[in-house]
Each structure stands twice: as C-alpha cells, then as structure tokens.
Amino acid sequence: MTSTAEPAAVQPRKSKAGLGRFVRWGLGLLLPLVVAVGWEAAVRLHWSDGRLVPPPSVIVATFMALAKTGELQRHVLVTTGRVAVGFGLGVIAGTMVGALAGYSSLxxxxxxxxxxxxxxIPSIAWVPLFVLWFGIFEGSKITLIAVGVFFPVYLGVMGAVLSVDRKIVEVGRAFRLSGFQMVRRILLPxxxxxxxIALRSGLGLGWMFVVAAELLGASEGLGYLLVDGQQLGKPSQIVAAxxxxxxxxxxxxxxIVLMSAPFLRWEDRAPGSMEA
Amino acid sequence: MLVLDRVGKTYPNGVRALDGIDLKVSPGEVVAVVGGSGCGKSTLLRAICGLDTPSQGRVLLDGETITSPHEKIGIVFQEARLLPWLSIAENVGFGLESWPRAEREQRVATALDRVGLGDKAGVWPRELSGGQAQRAAIARALVPRPEVLLLDEPFSALDAFTRADLQDHLLDLWSENRPTLILVTHDVDEAIVLADRILVMRPRPGRIYEEIAADLPRPRDRQSASFDHVKRRVLAALDRSMQRERRVDEGETRSEAGAGLWW
Structure with a gap:
C-alpha cells in the first residue's frame, strides 16, 4: 500500500517545489519593481520633476547613451582591470602569508x-601615504585594493588551515601520505x-576600495563617472555607474561561485544557499 | 607475528599511559582489549599502528620495528573518519592511489559489495548512516589487505542492533583473508563474540592485568552457557582490575551483580 502511495505523493510535491522557487524569485523582485514603476509614474504624472532622483527610463537612457559612445565599456574595463590586478596581488599575498601563519605556530x-x-587601520587611511610612495596614478590605487583584499584572504586562509580536522589528518598519516600528498589529498580539499568564502569577501572589499581609490582622483573608471556626475549635476549618470x-x-x-562549485558539491549545505 | 616488547608510553606531562606491555599475537588471531576508561587501550593501539611512538620498548611486526604507520597495518577509528569530499568508492580506494585504475576500481567494487554498500559507491559520505559509514571505514582499512587490522572502539557510537550486525559483518570480512585483529572495546559481549583472546587492562599505569581465552566455537551464540561463562570471567577480572579505585569494600553478592556495570 505504502509503496504505491509514495511515488504519487512525491510527484506533485516536486512540481510544487519548482513553482515555489519561481515565486520566491518573483517575491524578491517585487519591491524594486513596485518602487521603480511607482517613481516612473510619479514623474510622468508631474508629481515630481525627477531632476535629483531620475526615473528608471532616464537612467536606462543614460546607460544606453554611455554604452553607445563606448564610454561605459571603457570605464568598466579600466575599473575591472584595477580590481583584477589588485585582487590578484592581494589574493596571492594573503594566501601565502595566511597559509604560513596557519601551518606554523611560530x-x-x-x-x-x-x-x-x-x-x-581603516584602509583608506593609507591613501595619502600610498600616493606619496606610488604616485597618483595606477600604483597607489592598485596597492590600496590589494591591501583591502589581503586581510580577509589572510584571515580566511589562516583560520581554514587551523581548523582542518586533526582526525582527518590522522587518516592521511595512517595511510602514510608524504608531506606533498597530505597537502594535495587532505589539506587543500x-x-x-x-x-x-575568503575570496568572495576579499573580492567584495576589492570593489569597495576601487570606488574609494577612483573617487579620490581618477580620469577614468566607474568611480570617475560618479565624481563627474556629481560635479556636472548629472544624477542619472551617477545612478547608471x-x-x-x-x-x-x-x-x-x-x-568565483561557479568556478568553485564543481569542487564543493560534497558540502552538506542548505539547499539554495549557493545563490547568495 | 606481532610482538610487543616491554612497551611503555609516558606523555610529556608525566602521565604514564602504558607500562611494560608484553604481548605476542600470532597471524590471524583476534584479540580484544577491554578495560576501564583511561587504562591506555587507545594509546596501545596508536603505538602498534605507529601513529604514536612508545617511549619505552618496541613494537615488532614480522621482526620489523614499527615506528611510523606501516602498510601491513590498517586501523579503524571510533568515528568513520571518511573524507567528506570523496565519494564512498574513492574513500574506500584511498589507500590504493598508486594502483592501476582498473585494478583499483575492481577491488573497491568487490570490497563495497562485501560490506553491503555496493549501491552506495557514488554517494557522498554525508548521505550514509552511522553504521554504513563505519562499514565503509572498515572496507577502506581492509582494501589494501593489511596483515594486522586495529579497531579502536569501532562500534561504540552505534545502536545495539547495528552494532551486532556490524560485528557479524566484521567476522565475515575477517574470514576472507584472516588478518590479525586487535580490537579495543568497552563492550564485553562484543569482545567475546569476536575474540580468541581477551586482555583485561588496568589503569595508572596501563598494564595488562589478565588474559582470558575465549576459545568458543564460531559462530558464537550470545545466549549459550559457555558464552556466559566467559563473560562472567571477564567481568570478574574487570572488577578486580578496578579494585584499587574502590573506596569501600563491597560485599560479594553486590560485586557480582554490579560487575561490569560501572562503566
């Protein structure tokens, strides 16, 4: 009796779960959509002139105009490049120092x-010093980003190495793994x-610091677009940036999530948390 | 032949966990080690498998001194300790990495079938129950065909039914290649079901207090009179081994009834 009833009970639950996911997504979009449509309507109906808070249609138009001239792409590329280099350096340094600190107690x-x-030290406090040391161009900006990325990666790697289960390491010892094998087969995974997680929080800080660096003086980059929009009174450009x-x-x-996902399928995690 | 020659272990903090352990175990023999907590049972196993080195004496396997983990010695811990990022098949084949792939897969598949996990090969460890995980751990230790298999309270975290099932499973696996088994347990029934010889240990410092032969015919009937007889002897020995710790001298009847229940 139960064996025939079970598949029948599972079937509708499955489709309901699919629908539920769709609804959850929709729920998250509801608030911004209502606000956007509401504001657009308010401006169209001349309840507000929308000069300081541009309606969605104006923002989209600005976005398109910037993209058409190729300006948007140029700024995005410059900013992304800075983050990439700074992030790369910060990750390399943070990983090495963190691994060393985690591995050797001395x-x-x-x-x-x-x-x-x-x-x-709030990392922005370094800026004047970095400008003196590395000049006002790329050097100081990339250093600032690298410093911002370094600390979360350092902390994450050190904590991770320290928290490796001693009992699992013992399994490796019982199977006579060499030092290198121990790192490859036990410690790394x-x-x-x-x-x-450390990389993701490092990257988040990288984006934060690139804005700080570009706000403080840049002739290119999304941060420059922000400053430019402020100085010329173009709020739609600021919002577009x-x-x-x-x-x-x-x-x-x-x-990062996509690239690491194949290696982390084994993790026992709550369904859906990967989307965060 | 596994020989322990006056093995002693003193920890850096001065605690003498083991003292003067002399033991000879012939190939294929099943030895159970029982004793109250803190009597050095686990320390003894760790010394035999080379995870810890004894501070006095030495452990010899076929004349070779064991100072670090050895390929002829396998170990199963109290927890399954499967690697969570490897599938069950990869976990079971963990010790065979240097083998040709086809041969390794063949042997892993056979081992999984033998422990009744044939359908779990591609599953992650977190999807197994405690008993299944421990069976996978036993398979992992047995797959390289060790001469000596050490088991450190392997079934103590499992419920009674699963435990009895796994004890039978273990004997079944053992009968295949007949490695030497050394089993640390605090379950007297388990010791008698499995072992040819039972060592009762005494704490502070850990010593072998008494040796009891359990030469009952296999498979062993847990309800038989001879089983009960051996059990009484082991419990009595355990009780005597703890004598030092007793504050009040208890009456004979009390001691008999309470024997073995103190832990």
Whole structure:
C-alpha cells in the first residue's frame, strides 16, 4: 500500500517545489519593481520633476547613451582591470602569508599580532601615504585594493588551515601520505570551502576600495563617472555607474561561485544557499 | 607475528599511559582489549599502528620495528573518519592511489559489495548512516589487505542492533583473508563474540592485568552457557582490575551483580 502511495505523493510535491522557487524569485523582485514603476509614474504624472532622483527610463537612457559612445565599456574595463590586478596581488599575498601563519605556530606568533594591528587601520587611511610612495596614478590605487583584499584572504586562509580536522589528518598519516600528498589529498580539499568564502569577501572589499581609490582622483573608471556626475549635476549618470557596479560586482562574485562549485558539491549545505 | 616488547608510553606531562606491555599475537588471531576508561587501550593501539611512538620498548611486526604507520597495518577509528569530499568508492580506494585504475576500481567494487554498500559507491559520505559509514571505514582499512587490522572502539557510537550486525559483518570480512585483529572495546559481549583472546587492562599505569581465552566455537551464540561463562570471567577480572579505585569494600553478592556495570 505504502509503496504505491509514495511515488504519487512525491510527484506533485516536486512540481510544487519548482513553482515555489519561481515565486520566491518573483517575491524578491517585487519591491524594486513596485518602487521603480511607482517613481516612473510619479514623474510622468508631474508629481515630481525627477531632476535629483531620475526615473528608471532616464537612467536606462543614460546607460544606453554611455554604452553607445563606448564610454561605459571603457570605464568598466579600466575599473575591472584595477580590481583584477589588485585582487590578484592581494589574493596571492594573503594566501601565502595566511597559509604560513596557519601551518606554523611560530610564524603565527611572529606575524599575526602585527597583521591584526595593521588590519585595524581603516584602509583608506593609507591613501595619502600610498600616493606619496606610488604616485597618483595606477600604483597607489592598485596597492590600496590589494591591501583591502589581503586581510580577509589572510584571515580566511589562516583560520581554514587551523581548523582542518586533526582526525582527518590522522587518516592521511595512517595511510602514510608524504608531506606533498597530505597537502594535495587532505589539506587543500579541506580548506577549499573556507577559501572560497575568503575570496568572495576579499573580492567584495576589492570593489569597495576601487570606488574609494577612483573617487579620490581618477580620469577614468566607474568611480570617475560618479565624481563627474556629481560635479556636472548629472544624477542619472551617477545612478547608471552605481548600477554598473552592482552588475559587474555580482557577476564577478558569481564567477568565483561557479568556478568553485564543481569542487564543493560534497558540502552538506542548505539547499539554495549557493545563490547568495 | 606481532610482538610487543616491554612497551611503555609516558606523555610529556608525566602521565604514564602504558607500562611494560608484553604481548605476542600470532597471524590471524583476534584479540580484544577491554578495560576501564583511561587504562591506555587507545594509546596501545596508536603505538602498534605507529601513529604514536612508545617511549619505552618496541613494537615488532614480522621482526620489523614499527615506528611510523606501516602498510601491513590498517586501523579503524571510533568515528568513520571518511573524507567528506570523496565519494564512498574513492574513500574506500584511498589507500590504493598508486594502483592501476582498473585494478583499483575492481577491488573497491568487490570490497563495497562485501560490506553491503555496493549501491552506495557514488554517494557522498554525508548521505550514509552511522553504521554504513563505519562499514565503509572498515572496507577502506581492509582494501589494501593489511596483515594486522586495529579497531579502536569501532562500534561504540552505534545502536545495539547495528552494532551486532556490524560485528557479524566484521567476522565475515575477517574470514576472507584472516588478518590479525586487535580490537579495543568497552563492550564485553562484543569482545567475546569476536575474540580468541581477551586482555583485561588496568589503569595508572596501563598494564595488562589478565588474559582470558575465549576459545568458543564460531559462530558464537550470545545466549549459550559457555558464552556466559566467559563473560562472567571477564567481568570478574574487570572488577578486580578496578579494585584499587574502590573506596569501600563491597560485599560479594553486590560485586557480582554490579560487575561490569560501572562503566
């Protein structure tokens, strides 16, 4: 009896779950859509002139105009390039120092207090010094981004290495793994989930600091678009740049998630949390 | 032949976990080690498999001194300790990485079938129940065909039914290649079901207090009178081994009834 009843009970539940997911997505979009449509209507009906808060149609038009002249692409490319280089350097340094500090307790005792002290400094405070050291062009901007990326990656990697289960390492020892095999077959896979999280928070900070760097003086980049929009009184350009930041920030984060997903399928995680 | 020659272990903090352990185990023999908590049972196993080195004496397998993990010695821990990022088949084949692929897969498949996990080959460890995970761990330890298999309270985290099932499973697997089995347990029934010889250990410092032969015919009937007889002997020995810890001298009847229940 039960065996025949079960598949019948599972079938509709499955399709309902698919529908439920669709509705959940829709629910998330509801608020911004209502606000956008409402504001558009308010401006169209002349309840507001929409000069300081441009309606969606004007923002889209500005976006399109910037894209048509190729200006948008140029600024996006410059900004993305800065983040890429800064992120790369920060990740390399953070990974190496973090792994070292996690692996050897002597190194950790030596450098971790200093690292924590440096981490407590708001990174923007470095800007004047970086400008003196590396000039006002790319050098100081990339250094600032790299510093912003370094700390979350350092902390994440160190914590991950420290938290590797001693019992699992013992399994490796019982199977007589060499040092290199131990790293490849036990430590790396064990550390990977934490590492991905560290990379994602590092990347988030990278995007934050590229804005700071570009606001402080740049002739190109999305941050420049922001400043330019403020100085020339073009709020639609500011919002367009913000939207561009949101889109590429999300896309780059998504790339990390997608690239790591095949290696993390084993993780016991709540369904759907991958979308975050 | 596995030989322990006056093995002792003193931890850096001065605790003497083991002292003067002499033991000879012939190939294919099943030995159970029982004793109260803190009597050095686990330390003994870790010394035999080379995860810890003894501070006195030595462990010899076929004349070779064991100082680090050895390919002829396998170990199953209290927890399954499967690697969560490998499928069950990959976990079971963990010790065979250097083997040709086809041969490895063949042997893993056979081992999985033997422990009744044939249909779980591609599944992640988190999808297994506790008993299934422990069976996979046993398969992982047995797949390289060790001469000695050490088991450190392997079934203590499982419920009674699963435990009895796995004990039978273990014997079934053992009968295939007949490795030497050394089993640490605090379940007297388990010791008698599995072992040819039962070592009762005494704490502080960990020593072998008494050796009891359990030469009952296999398969063993847990309800038989001879089983019960051996059980009484083991419980009595355990009780005596703990004597030092007793504060009050208890009456004979009390001691008999309470024997073996203290832990």
């Amino acid at each position: 190194t950790r005792r030596l450098i971790d207090p200093t690292m924590q002290a440096l981490r407590a 064990a550390v990977l989930p934490h590492y991905v 913000i939207v561009a930041f949101a889109i590429i920030g999300k896309i780059t984060d998504w790339i």
